[in-house]
Amino acid sequence: MIDIKDLRKQARELLDNEDVKYVLGFQKGTATFMSTPAFITEAADTENLVWDPTCVHNLALYLTEERKMRVARKETEGKPVGIVAKGCDSRAIVVLLQENYFKRQDVHIIGVSCEGTGVLDENKLNRLLKGKAPLNAEFDGVGHFLVATKDGDVKIPANEILADRCLECRAPYPAEHDTVYGEKVDGGRLDPFHSLEALEASAVGDKWDFWKEQMDKCLRCYACRSVCPMCYCEECVVDSITFMVTPDTLPGQKANRIKWIERSNNTSENFGYHLVRAIHLAGRCIDCGECQRVCPVDIPVRLLNKKLEKEAFEMFDYEPGTDSEAPSLVSSFLDEDPNDHIL
Amino acid sequence: MLDKPETKTTVEEQFEPRIITFLCKWCSSAGSDLAGVSRMEYPANVVPITVMCSGGISPVYILSAFNKGADGILVSGCHPGDCHYIKGNYYARRKIYLVQKLIEFVGLEPERFKMSWISAAEGAKFTKVITDFVEEIRPLGPQEKLKVDRR
Numbered sequence: 001m002i003d004i005k006d007l008r009k010q011a012r013e014l015l016d017n018e019d020v021k022y023v024l025g026f027q028k029g030t031a032t033f034m035s036t037p038a039f040i041t042e043a044a045d046t047e048n049l050v051w052d053p054t055c056v057h058n059l060a061l062y063l064t065e066e067r068k069m070r071v072a073r074k075e076t077e078g079k080p081v082g083i084v085a086k087g088c089d090s091r092a093i094v095v096l097l098q099e100n101y102f103k104r105q106d107v108h109i110i111g112v113s114c115e116g117t118g119v120l121d122e123n124k125l126n127r128l129l130k131g132k133a134p135l136n137a138e139f140d141g142v143g144h145f146l147v148a149t150k151d152g153d154v155k156i157p158a159n160e161i162l163a164d165r166c167l168e169c170r171a172p173y174p175a176e177h178d179t180v181y182g183e184k185v186d187g188g189r190l191d192p193f194h195s196l197e198a199l200e201a202s203a204v205g206d207k208w209d210f211w212k213e214q215m216d217k218c219l220r221c222y223a224c225r226s227v228c229p230m231c232y233c234e235e236c237v238v239d240s241i242t243f244m245v246t247p248d249t250l251p252g253q254k255a256n257r258i259k260w261i262e263r264s265n266n267t268s269e270n271f272g273y274h275l276v277r278a279i280h281l282a283g284r285c286i287d288c289g290e291c292q293r294v295c296p297v298d299i300p301v302r303l304l305n306k307k308l309e310k311e312a313f314e315m316f317d318y319e320p321g322t323d324s325e326a327p328s329l330v331s332s333f334l335d336e337d338p339n340d341h342i343l
Numbered sequence: 344m345l346d347k348p349e350t351k352t353t354v355e356e357q358f359e360p361r362i363i364t365f366l367c368k369w370c371s372s373a374g375s376d377l378a379g380v381s382r383m384e385y386p387a388n389v390v391p392i393t394v395m396c397s398g399g400i401s402p403v404y405i406l407s408a409f410n411k412g413a414d415g416i417l418v419s420g421c422h423p424g425d426c427h428y429i430k431g432n433y434y435a436r437r438k439i440y441l442v443q444k445l446i447e448f449v450g451l452e453p454e455r456f457k458m459s460w461i462s463a464a465e466g467a468k469f470t471k472v473i474t475d476f477v478e479e480i481r482p483l484g485p486q487e488k489l490k491v492d493r494r
Binding site: 199200204205206207208209210211212237260261262266267268269271272275276278279282304307308311312315316329330331333335337338339341342343 | 436445458459472488
């Protein structure tokens with residue numbers, strides 16, 4: 001068990017010694033009992049830090065935001081940012097380091113191990129509690145969560161309320177860290193690619209029916225893109241800013257402003273968006289599941305990324321977020337890569 | 344009023360798939376040229392697009408072609424070791440593999456998207472690949488899953 005006091009003390013020390021600019025962590029939420037991200041600049045505020053199974057967010061996202069702000073302010077040097085990182089957050093940081101998006105000295109990683117549990121899936125929890133508002137959730141150390149509600153405690157098996165990505169997590173211990181709290185554990189409760197099994201086994205037509213129904217729901221709100229720590233491109237292929245087509249764009253210019261994917265909301269374009277996003281995340285997605293969590297219409301976006309993660313792992317023996325020195329999946333190759341798919 | 348002359352078709356009209364091929368300039372495109380100058384026969388269903396290297400083919404091209412109604416897509420490059428840019432085709436091999444798996448995962452028929460190695464000397468292989476590809480796509484019918492509906 002991680003003693004939150006240690007974590008707070010560490011954050012306080014970092015701020016007192018002015019080793020970091022601020023500490024990114026989690027604090028108690030105000031709307032629901034789920035925690036929210038906290039940006040702690042004052043040592044006194046470190047008392048607000050929490051670490052519990054409601055800390056779902058991938059804080060690595062804010063490191064990319066920080067980097068963008070630094071570029072905008074034209075800062076070249078700066079103090080690092082402290083970040084409380086779970087296993088998945090730490091993997092995300094490794095991928096960002098691998099891509100040289102920022103340097104290792106720009107970040108001070110306070111690792112926290114998930115210690116065999118993980119974080120809760122709010123949707124699952126709400127479904128199980130049938131509308132009762134949860135007040136607190138505690139892991140009993142074996143296989144159940146004790147969820148406190150107004151009408152007393154409910155005991156729920158961990159496998160039923162943990163987020164899918166935590167059940168399938170392969171590295172719940174933050175490998176990349178400056179300091180780390182919690183026990184080192186390996187693997188999740190289920191097979192790493194468990195959620196793909198049913199869909200992969202189904203027929204082509206059934207797969208299409210499933211995905212068409214899902215994609216037709218898409219609002220193109222781009223929440224999945226906004227929340228993704230890997231989607232840090234200044235300009236996205238689906239909505240070009242520099243080469244926008246506006247009412248005063250001349251016909252000749254229009255012809256040169258190729259739009260690979262339209263903004264219009266229809267099956268084909270929605271597939272285009274999601275498939276391109278999945279391809280862009282091939283070998284980079286570290287399965288933090290944030291895209292799926294924030295989706296307002298519950299599209300299982302994570303499955304697309306998971307599928308490519310599986311292919312990368314099984315065919316190319318590539319695991320994203322393990323080595324910040326290794327070349328990325330699509331910028332490297334091996335002579336013995338599979339050749340059977342080629343005529 | 345004149346009656347329209349009755350037209351009787353003796354041959355049942357069959358579906359003619361439209362196939363987009365992305366051919367690398369140095370090998371496959373030259374291979375298709377060789378097929379042409381050698382007067383080899385192959386189905387006219389192919390729309391060839393020459394690219395500088397198979398490694399330069401973005402997955403967006405593939406999705407865009409499906410979006411615009413391609414019934415099948417073939418990406419073709421130099422044999423391993425023959426790339427004009429030394430290693431472009433190796434990158435393509437990985438990338439195309441991932442795209443193939445992804446479109447199969449979302450339920451598009453995997454037969455619709457293929458990759459081949461065709462060298463500049465393999466005009467015969469080009470005609471064979473195309474002929475087989477067309478015959479394989481024909482029973483599948485038009486690709487309407489990823490085609491954009493502009494109605």
